[in-house]
Amino acid sequence: MERGKVLEYLTIFGAAAILGFLAYITAVGLYVVDNYGKTVGKAAFGTGEYEVIKVYARQFSWVFEYPNGTKVFNELVIERGKLYKLEITSLDVVHSFYIRELGIKYDAVPGFWYTMWLQVDKPGVYNIFCAEYCGAKHYLMLAKLIVVG
Amino acid sequence: MFSKKDYLLLTAVCTLILLAWLYVVDFGRPPFEPASYISQVIFDAYTVVVVAAGVVASIFIGAMVYFTVKFRAGDHGEGEGP
Numbered sequence: 001m002e003r004g005k006v007l008e009y010l011t012i013f014g015a016a017a018i019l020g021f022l023a024y025i026t027a028v029g030l031y032v033v034d035n036y037g038k039t040v041g042k043a044a045f046g047t048g049e050y051e052v053i054k055v056y057a058r059q060f061s062w063v064f065e066y067p068n069g070t071k072v073f074n075e076l077v078i079e080r081g082k083l084y085k086l087e088i089t090s091l092d093v094v095h096s097f098y099i100r101e102l103g104i105k106y107d108a109v110p111g112f113w114y115t116m117w118l119q120v121d122k123p124g125v126y127n128i129f130c131a132e133y134c135g136a137k138h139y140l141m142l143a144k145l146i147v148v149g
Numbered sequence: 150m151f152s153k154k155d156y157l158l159l160t161a162v163c164t165l166i167l168l169a170w171l172y173v174v175d176f177g178r179p180p181f182e183p184a185s186y187i188s189q190v191i192f193d194a195y196t197v198v199v200v201a202a203g204v205v206a207s208i209f210i211g212a213m214v215y216f217t218v219k220f221r222a223g224d225h226g227e228g229e230g231p
Contacts, residue, residue: 018201029194033187101181103191122184147184 033104036117037085050083057088057095057108059135062128062143074142080123080149086116098131099145105131120147155219163211170203 037050053076054065064076078084088097090108097116098105106116120126130141171177177200179192 015205018205022198022201025194025197029190032190036187102184102188103179103181103195104187117187118185119187120185122182124184126184 033117034115036119037083050085052085052087053078055086055088055097055108056091057097057130057134057141058091059093060130060137060141062097062130062141064143074128075144075146076128077146077148078118078120080147081119081121082149084118086118088114088116093134094132095130095134095141096132098129099126100129101126107132120145123147123149159211159215162215163207166211166214167203167207170207171200174199174203 051067053067055076056063056065062074062076064072066072086097086106088106088108089112090110092110094110095108096105097108102118102120104116104118106114108114124147126145126147128143128145130138134141177196179195181188181192183189183192
């Protein structure tokens with residue numbers, strides 16, 4: 001085979017291999033993140049060893065509803081190392097629940113519930129942003145995630 | 150037409166661009182210390198993607214830069230239109 005053809009095939013199949021590898025990494029990572037509660041110890045999902053916190057996004061604040069029904073504005077307090085299942089929705093327009101330091105971002109869409117597994121091992125205060133432009137005061141839609149323990 | 154020197158120069162240009170890319174992205178290190186296993190998975194994917202993108206971009210940009218210089222219009226008539 002002539003050299004030009006070899007280079008051509010190398011380019012095509014090399015690029016395909018890199019893209020395939022990236023797709024594999026992404027798919028595995030997404031599966032792990034989305035099913036974390038089901039896979040961690042196999043126990044969390046079946047026996048409810050996690051707390052469900054409902055997250056409502058609205059213009060221009062975050063509302064967190066704890067299992068006992070308490071609703072808190074713009075402040076989510078969780079325990080270090082404990083598993084939480086956040087159920088996220090929106091009450092008006094599309095928002096996006098974004099914690100930069102944790103690398104997670106989930107859309108909040110009216111009429112839909114999205115599940116986000118959350119477990120933080122490092123105590124501290126993390127900023128919660130809205131990462132989807134949602135109106136004139138979008139920039140004020142800030143909350144705190146406080147990890148204690 | 151394409152000598153060993155050309156291959157070496159092309160490789161050097163691509164490598165330089167890749168090194169510049171890696172420097173800009175802090176060698177793929179995550180912007181924050183992972184605070185949980187989930188964050189670890191996300192930031193690992195970030196590292197892999199940003200480095201792989203650097204490899205692809207450096208080959209593409211390196212080849213473009215090198216060929217633009219090598220086949221630029223000169224006195225010998227190369228690069229001229231019909």
